[in-house]
Amino acid sequence: MKIGSAELENRIFLAPMAGVTDMPFRVLCKEQGCGLVFTEMVSAKGMHYNDDKSTKLTLLDEKEKPGAVQIFGSEPEIMAEVAEKLDRSDAGIIDINMGCPAPKITKNGEGSALMKKPELVAKIVKAVSGATKKPVTVKIRKGWDDSLANAVEIAGIAEENGACAVTVHGRTREQYYSGKADWDIIKQVKRAVSIPVIGNGDVTGPEAAKRLFEETGCDAVMVGRGAQGNPWIFNQINKYLEEGIIIPAPTAEQKIQTIIRHMNMLIEYKGERTGILEMRSHIAWYIKGLRDAAYTKQKLFKLTNKEEIFNLLQSFLLRQENT
Structure with missing residues (x-):
């Protein structure tokens, strides 16, 4: 086009x-x-x-x-x-x-x-x-x-x-x-x-x-x-x-991998403070519909550094794999 x-x-x-x-x-x-x-x-x-x-x-x-x-x-x-x-x-x-x-x-x-x-x-x-x-x-x-x-x-x-x-x-x-x-x-x-x-x-x-x-x-x-x-x-x-093919939705693991990559790109682009604050909304969208998403979002919006968010995402992923 x-x-x-x-x-x-x-x-x-x-x-x-x-x-x-x-x-x-x-x-x-x-x-x-x-x-x-x-x-x-x-x-x-x-x-x-x-x-x-x-x-x-x-x-x-x-x-x-x-x-x-x-x-x-x-x-x-x-x-x-x-x-x-x-x-x-x-x-x-x-x-x-x-x-x-x-x-x-x-x-x-x-x-x-x-x-x-x-x-x-x-x-x-x-x-x-x-x-x-x-x-x-x-x-x-x-x-x-x-x-x-x-x-x-x-x-x-x-x-x-x-x-x-x-x-x-x-x-x-x-x-x-x-x-x-x-x-x-x-x-x-x-x-x-x-x-x-x-x-x-x-x-x-x-x-x-x-x-x-x-x-x-x-x-x-x-x-x-x-x-x-x-x-x-x-x-x-x-x-x-x-x-005419419907591709399955990405797995929880694929979503978390993309979130981490997205977060790193955003931090590099806007600096850690702004990058983290803006990334929180993106993460909420990414995990919507997954198990414990509401609980994770509640904790997510209180976090302000990359390490804390990374740890939250890892424990979130473990809960998905144990369903």
């Missing part, structure tokens, strides 16, 4: 998720066959003011290229300036966030709040597309709420102003992540535009991914929460689509 000039291995993508899709996790997903990874969303204003934390979020490992860097903001000039900076970076694709539902983002008129301002959407997409030679994509939702479910209109505006693809999450901003994703809106967008459409929402496994392709005709599928603590989902989906 191609998006603009970016050639991708397959049509199963990792969604941008704040606090989740950092470099180590993206690398793990890529190793499991993810066709395209997206960074956590990066503040255009932060990059404009040369904030180190914002700039670091845009860095890509060699193993994850061509990766997409997602930016958010509401000022066309600043968004264009950032796109110009990213034009000289390793980013394979520049993605514009118009779907984030978080109040701290929408109260500034950014993220999914942009869907209420079609004229501003046009200006932002045109400004970003004009400032870079890299493919520009846009991530949107069904709409702000059910009374303003304007994904078809916004997708058309994105295409007219230079977007090479659009991702549609089948929930409104009002829904956040609750309820059921409306796949019909993805189908409507696919019929309305000629650029690739990426379907997003409720892809929790191989069968759901296949159904999303079949029901909407979308060009690619994006996996969000289904990938949390589960980088194996990409290999599972690809195998199912290619060969």
Whole structure:
């Protein structure tokens, strides 16, 4: 599959998720066959003011290229300036966030709040597309709420102003992540535009991914929460689509080995203190559904160093093997 000039291995993508899709996790997903990874969303204003934390979020490992860097903001000039900076970076694709539902983002008129301002959407997409030679994509939702479910209109505006693809999450901003994703809106967008459409929402496994392709005709599928603590989902989906095979879930031992590797990568990337604090959420996702997961999570969130977590994981694994 191609998006603009970016050639991708397959049509199963990792969604941008704040606090989740950092470099180590993206690398793990890529190793499991993810066709395209997206960074956590990066503040255009932060990059404009040369904030180190914002700039670091845009860095890509060699193993994850061509990766997409997602930016958010509401000022066309600043968004264009950032796109110009990213034009000289390793980013394979520049993605514009118009779907984030978080109040701290929408109260500034950014993220999914942009869907209420079609004229501003046009200006932002045109400004970003004009400032870079890299493919520009846009991530949107069904709409702000059910009374303003304007994904078809916004997708058309994105295409007219230079977007090479659009991702549609089948929930409104009002829904956040609750309820059921409306796949019909993805189908409507696919019929309305000629650029690739990426379907997003409720892809929790191989069968759901296949159904999303079949029901909407979308060009690619994006996996969000289904990938949390589960980088194996990409290999599972690809195998199912290619060969109709359901790969068994990883064993407890495989999960613990991956957790330890993930933790070491995160510590190397962010330092021990930050790495450990952030890793605790990842571990909770990895062990969900296993024996004694609730008890282990309770203990986990009180720990602050690598050695303690390693010991907790080893005793957790022993309990799995003795079931």
